[in-house]
Amino acid sequence: MPPTLASLVNHSALKLTVRAGEDHLDVPVRWAHVSELADPVPYMEGGELLLITALKLDAEDREAMRRYVRRLVGAGVVGLGFAVGVNYDETPEPLVDACAQEGLPLLEVPRRTPFLAISKAVSAAIAADQYRAVTAGFAAQRELTRQALGAGPEGVLGALAAQVDGWAALYDASGAVVAAAPEWAGRRAARLTAEVERLRERPAPASSVVGGPDHEDRVELHSLGTGRRPRAALAVGTAAALGTAERYAVHSAIALLTLTTERSRSLHAAEQRVGTAVLRMLLAGEPDHARAVAGDLYGALLDAPFRMIVAESASGPAGEHLDELAETVESAAARAGEAVLVVPEGERLVVLAADEGAAVAACTAYAAARETARETERARPEQARADEDGLVVGLSAPTGPTAASAAYKQAEQALSVARRRGRVFVEHEQLAAGSVLPLLADDAVKAFADGLLRALHEHDATGRGDLVASLRAWLSRHGQWDAAAADLGVHRHTLRYRMRRVEEILGRSLDDPDVRMELWLALKATATE
Numbered sequence: 001m002p003p004t005l006a007s008l009v010n011h012s013a014l015k016l017t018v019r020a021g022e023d024h025l026d027v028p029v030r031w032a033h034v035s036e037l038a039d040p041v042p043y044m045e046g047g048e049l050l051l052i053t054a055l056k057l058d059a060e061d062r063e064a065m066r067r068y069v070r071r072l073v074g075a076g077v078v079g080l081g082f083a084v085g086v087n088y089d090e091t092p093e094p095l096v097d098a099c100a101q102e103g104l105p106l107l108e109v110p111r112r113t114p115f116l117a118i119s120k121a122v123s124a125a126i127a128a129d130q131y132r133a134v135t136a137g138f139a140a141q142r143e144l145t146r147q148a149l150g151a152g153p154e155g156v157l158g159a160l161a162a163q164v165d166g167w168a169a170l171y172d173a174s175g176a177v178v179a180a181a182p183e184w185a186g187r188r189a190a191r192l193t194a195e196v197e198r199l200r201e202r203p204a205p206a207s208s209v210v211g212g213p214d215h216e217d218r219v220e221l222h223s224l225g226t227g228r229r230p231r232a233a234l235a236v237g238t239a240a241a242l243g244t245a246e247r248y249a250v251h252s253a254i255a256l257l258t259l260t261t262e263r264s265r266s267l268h269a270a271e272q273r274v275g276t277a278v279l280r281m282l283l284a285g286e287p288d289h290a291r292a293v294a295g296d297l298y299g300a301l302l303d304a305p306f307r308m309i310v311a312e313s314a315s316g317p318a319g320e321h322l323d324e325l326a327e328t329v330e331s332a333a334a335r336a337g338e339a340v341l342v343v344p345e346g347e348r349l350v351v352l353a354a355d356e357g358a359a360v361a362a363c364t365a366y367a368a369a370r371e372t373a374r375e376t377e378r379a380r381p382e383q384a385r386a387d388e389d390g391l392v393v394g395l396s397a398p399t400g401p402t403a404a405s406a407a408y409k410q411a412e413q414a415l416s417v418a419r420r421r422g423r424v425f426v427e428h429e430q431l432a433a434g435s436v437l438p439l440l441a442d443d444a445v446k447a448f449a450d451g452l453l454r455a456l457h458e459h460d461a462t463g464r465g466d467l468v469a470s471l472r473a474w475l476s477r478h479g480q481w482d483a484a485a486a487d488l489g490v491h492r493h494t495l496r497y498r499m500r501r502v503e504e505i506l507g508r509s510l511d512d513p514d515v516r517m518e519l520w521l522a523l524k525a526t527a528t529e
């Protein structure tokens with residue numbers, strides 16, 4: 001504890017007497033300062049015990065004393081020490097009344113107690129308090145280290161919460177709560193996810209202080225990790241600002257959790273290399289070898305239906321989205337206790353995740369959020385092309401190890417369709433359940449359609465017939481002459497003549513089903529032009 005006015009009054013060697021402000025003696029004293037200036041306020045920082053003999057003050061003037069004491073209180077002076085037997089034999093009553101009125105403690109200093117003795121007492125008490133804080137800090141560091149070695153991050157959080165007499169929580173890269181101590185703090189920590197996400201946008205190391213939900217407590221947030229992007233975050237909640245010993249404990253916890261995070265990164269890199277080998281074996285059609293390499297690490301993933309996710313991005317900000325996607329699916333899988341295989345391949349990311357698992361759900365949610373963000377950006381003219389070549393994700397149908405190569409192709413096909421449609425996310429099952437017609441919007445398909453039908457359009461432009469409309473009506477009626485002629489409002493013989501002209505101009509037979517299919521798709525591809 002730092003020195004207080006009460007501890008100085010109780011100091012037997014100083015012999016101080018309280019003349020006013022008895023109810024405010026528990027205030028900490030930052031320093032003891034001697035000043036005989038009529039206005040010492042410009043030289044005060046707050047928290048001082050001011051020592052005077054009233055050498056340049058008219059201590060008998062009540063109005064002057066009221067102004068003097070009021071200015072001291074306004075400057076943050078916590079107490080006034082008045083030496084008797086120097087300029088005044090007794091403490092002047094106007095000064096006593098002014099201090100009592102303002103609630104400023106007034107300590108009478110006997111002549112045999114030099115101001116230097118008071119300054120020394122304050123200095124010694126401050127030094128002793130700092131020594132206790134440092135000693136407690138080292139003890140806390142030893143305990144936190146012991147917990148880190150024995151119980152991991154959870155042990156560190158428990159020891160830290162005890163040291164600061166509050167609570168502590170650890171967040172992963174996605175901002176989700178990984179662990180908290182005590183147990184009840186998890187729900188409180190979860191309310192700060194938005195603050196943690198804002199902290200992650202700043203380069204590490206970063207920190208911030210927020211008032212807890214409903215101002216329940218004071219919370220410090222600290223990013224963890226040595227890379228450009230924080231790997232995790234620590235929250236520390238207390239009822240008041242941290243003292244020196246508590247600050248030592250927090251800094252020790254940050255260092256230990258950062259070491260744990262960096263060690264986890266190295267382990268993660270090793271696991272990723274194993275995952276890459278497993279993926280290559282699966283794609284090479286060697287599921288048995290893949291299962292043997294996967295072992296306990298990825299074995300559970302190969303024992304149940306899984307999905308293949310292929311994500312791709314251009315360089316720049318979209319590359320950051322790829323990193324975020326990897327962090328999102330890994331964090332979701334970790335929280336759900338399920339295995340996930342994540343393999344970065346340059347500007348592409350390949351993920352193997354359990355079907356209907358947390359990782360797939362997290363991927364879908366992330367893609368939906370990116371889709372919304374992209375639409376918002378495109379709504380602003382100045383940012384219309386900001387994310388045009390950004391993140392695209394394709395998801396395969398559920399599969400097993402023996403069909404992994406086919407699932408990879410499905411995910412690639414879905415990704416290709418997503419890119420062509422300007423979408424962030426497409427699931428392969430959506431292609432089978434949907435229509436092929438949206439695929440005709442491809443520029444290559446339109447070019448083919450224009451070339452196939454150009455001769456017919458040129459013929460119609462001369463006014464010698466309506467071959468394109470007639471062809472469309474005939475194909476839509478599956479070659480039924482009467483029905484198609486009725487749709488066009490012409491005689492069936494006229495329609496027959498027009499179809500013969502189509503065959504002559506195109507040099508193709510309408511009896512060929514492949515020709516009819518190509519012509520129908522060409523008509524559909526150019527229908528909106």
